[in-house]
Amino acid sequence: MSLHKDLPLKQAVLSLSEKEKDKLLVRLINKDKMLLKQLHYELLEDEADLADRIKVLKDRLESLFDQASSTIKNLPLYSNYRELTSLMRQASGWINEHEKVTKDKFSVVECRLILLQEAFERFPVLFGPTALLPGMKLHKYVMGRVKNVNGLFNKLHEDLQFDLNPQMESVISFAEEHRLITF
Template sequence: MAKIEKELQSVILAMSSKEKDKLLLRLIAKDRVLLERLRFELLEESSTIEERREEIRKAIDHLYQTPVYSSGYLMMDIRSVNALITHHVKITKDKYGEVELTLRLLNDCFEKQLKWIERYSSKTDKLASYVAKRTDFVLNKLTKLHPDIQFEFEEIMNTLLQRVHEFAPSYYARDLQIRKKFEIEYIE
């Protein structure tokens, strides 16, 4: 991000409100994410967060209902749905949804497409690595949430950790030093 020099800053601040508003609207229109975030915060008043989560849940369900031809294709599809989750968080700042949706995405991979991630091989290597890294990511996100929220996800997180250590991602889980059991850390 470019820093505005003091002289230019003073000139901008001295502009009329009408000119500043016009300039601001032009700048906002160029940033799609900012535009969508403003729409979410100002127009939707954050009331559509559950609807947005539901759209991603549907994308996850669709992903695992579609026939998969290789672990590589599965990984590409998982990454594209993960991109939807990342975009959702950029717009809504929904930390709870990020954890919930990521856990669902990863656990469903084991439940519905196990044959592509069950045994480690050169063909499953990239998918195994990706799943281990995303597990580490979601585990770190979860530990930053309030203990009451952590409690909601404790069982599903432990299910994921067990699977990651049992199937193809186990090598990467050890390498990343992903713990085998999630326990809530209460802050006193």
């Protein structure tokens, strides 16, 4: 139930003393980890911290793919498709969290493009035609990611699009070549 639908409760909360409201607010914030991260970012961080967050995220993505290169082989095998799908979902989760906390559209598009480019460059054989179910699931997932990043890219200001255009063209070109585009 929402506080807006329970007007008597809303009035009771608003009539609490400042000290009681503060205690209640702190208790509620502690129960939601994402809200805690968002508040920390909004209230305590600045542009320099955003640049640091972006660098850390890019480093994590690069490290993840470096590690994956030793475990995932560029061969169309069941396990390779599954591992790459899992890796891409994990990295996408990191980018989603970054987006929820910072709400920085440019870095989100940039990191999503890095994710796709790394996968395409390191494991091109896994994006070829396949009859294996995990391969088809990977292709479907990547199709969704390409469509998503294309939509986000198109919403950016044209100056920002200009900065990311080479990466976007590379991703679109690979996706078209491997029939991973449906728009």
